[in-house]
Every structure is written in structure tokens, then in C-alpha cells.
Amino acid sequence: MNVETPLTPAQLFEFITDAERLFRLNPYLEIHAWQSAQRNVAEGGRIHLKYLNEMNGVARELDVTVSEFKPGVGYTLNYSEGLKRATEIKVEARGQGAELLIKDWYHAVEEKPDETPQEKEARLAEVDRSLTPWGVAIRQHLISMARWNWLPFYRPLRERFWYTMAPRNRRISRLIIWITALEFFAFLFVFLIYWIEYRR
Numbered sequence: 001m002n003v004e005t006p007l008t009p010a011q012l013f014e015f016i017t018d019a020e021r022l023f024r025l026n027p028y029l030e031i032h033a034w035q036s037a038q039r040n041v042a043e044g045g046r047i048h049l050k051y052l053n054e055m056n057g058v059a060r061e062l063d064v065t066v067s068e069f070k071p072g073v074g075y076t077l078n079y080s081e082g083l084k085r086a087t088e089i090k091v092e093a094r095g096q097g098a099e100l101l102i103k104d105w106y107h108a109v110e111e112k113p114d115e116t117p118q119e120k121e122a123r124l125a126e127v128d129r130s131l132t133p134w135g136v137a138i139r140q141h142l143i144s145m146a147r148w149n150w151l152p153f154y155r156p157l158r159e160r161f162w163y164t165m166a167p168r169n170r171r172i173s174r175l176i177i178w179i180t181a182l183e184f185f186a187f188l189f190v191f192l193i194y195w196i197e198y199r200r
Contacts, residue, residue: 002092003100003135006146012098013072013091015142017041022089024163025137027170028054028130033061043069047077054167055130058082074101083107083126102135104128 005012016022017040024031033050045066052059062080069075074090086105091098109123141158148154162170 001102001131001135003102003139004094005098005100005139005142007098007142008096009072009091009093009098012100013074016074016089016091016100019047019066019077019089021159021163022138025141026130026134027137027167028133030054030166030168041066041069041075041077043067043075045069053128053130055133056125056128058126083109083123084128100135100138102131104131 007015019041020031020034020036020039023029023034030052031049032052033048035048036045038045043066047064047066048061049064050061060082062082064080065078067076067078068088072091074088077087077089079085079087083106084104085107088101088103088105090101090103092101093099106127109120112120144158145155165173
């Protein structure tokens with residue numbers, strides 16, 4: 001998956017070194033635990049991760065190791081268990097900007113003579129279908145940051161509060177905010193009509 005961004009290659013690489021923030025941007029990944037000795041990824045770094053993928057229903061607790069770390073280029077995250085064996089995250093220069101490449105790698109699914117169709121389907125269900133929505137969310141986040149970062153507290157509110165919420169809680173909160181805004185504007189509209197009639 002390729003994600004066009006408004007950042008320079010250096011800015012985008014700095015952004016992706018915070019892997020926790022990157023993963024929390026996935027709108028279908030509910031992270032229950034993220035334990036790492038350091039905030040930014042580095043060669044040989046280890047992360048203990050517990051999560052629920054809402055797209056395929058897979059819940060796991062596993063260890064993630066960082067390999068192939070190249071400053072300014074990217075890195076690979078290797079998973080200790082599951083069908084998905086690694087996620088490759090790279091920065092590629094594109095004209096005046098940069099593009100983010102995210103690629104998942106999976107173990108080969110071997111045919112088992114005694115395996116039922118249901119068992120095979122259960123194994124294949126581990127394929128992560130949230131990759132495209134994740135890319136869209138990353139792009140939207142970067143565009144929003146470029147547009148609204150001048151506002152006081154916008155960045156910490158978005159990254160330290162909003163994205164620490166579970167995805168479903170963010171969706172519910174977003175819905176409540178929109179409903180509240182619509183109710184407010186409806187109230188203003190009614191008040192304006194009343195005020196005009198009163199002035200006559």
C-alpha cells in the first residue's frame with residue numbers, strides 16, 4: 001500500500017519512527033497494550049503488543065522485533081506468531097514530497113490433508129484487511145496536522161488523547177460531536193427566526 005503525504009522524506013521518516021502512533025492511527029486496530037523500552041524504533045528494538053483487529057476479529061498478544069532499520073529509509077516489524085510474519089514500512093521520495101510504503105508479509109499457507117474447509121477459512125481470516133483504511137487514516141492525519149497544527153494544543157489533544165481511545169470509542173465520540181454541532185446550529189436557526197419575527 002502506498003500513501004501520498006504532504007511531508008518531505010526526512011519529515012516522514014521522523015514520523016514513522018514512532019511506531020505506536022503509526023499503529024494507533026489504524027481505525028480498526030484496538031490496542032490493549034503497547035510495551036517498549038523506547039518510544040522510537042531502532043534496530044533490534046522489541047515491542048510487546050496486545051491487540052484486537054476489528055476487521056478480521058483476530059485478537060493476539062505477541063512480541064514484535066525491529067529489523068532492517070535504515071535511517072531515512074524505513075524498517076521492518078517482525079511478529080512472533082500468527083499468519084502475518086512481518087510489516088515493512090518505508091519512505092520513498094516522490095517529487096517535492098514523500099510517499100509511505102506499507103507492505104504486509106505472510107507465512108505460506110500449506111495445504112493440510114486432514115484440514116476442513118472451515119479450519120482453512122479460519123486461518124485465511126487472519127489476513128489483515130485493514131491495510132487500506134489504515135493508509136487512508138494516516139494520510140488524513142498528516143493533512144490535518146499540516147492544516148491545523150498552528151492551533152494551541154491541537155497536536156497533543158489529537159495524538160495523546162484522541163488516538164489513545166479505542167477505535168469504536170473514537171467513532172462514537174465523532175458521532176456525538178457531529179450531532180451536538182447540528183443541534184447547536186438548529187438552535188441558532190430557530191433563534192434567528194424568532195429574533196427576526198420579534199423585531200417586526
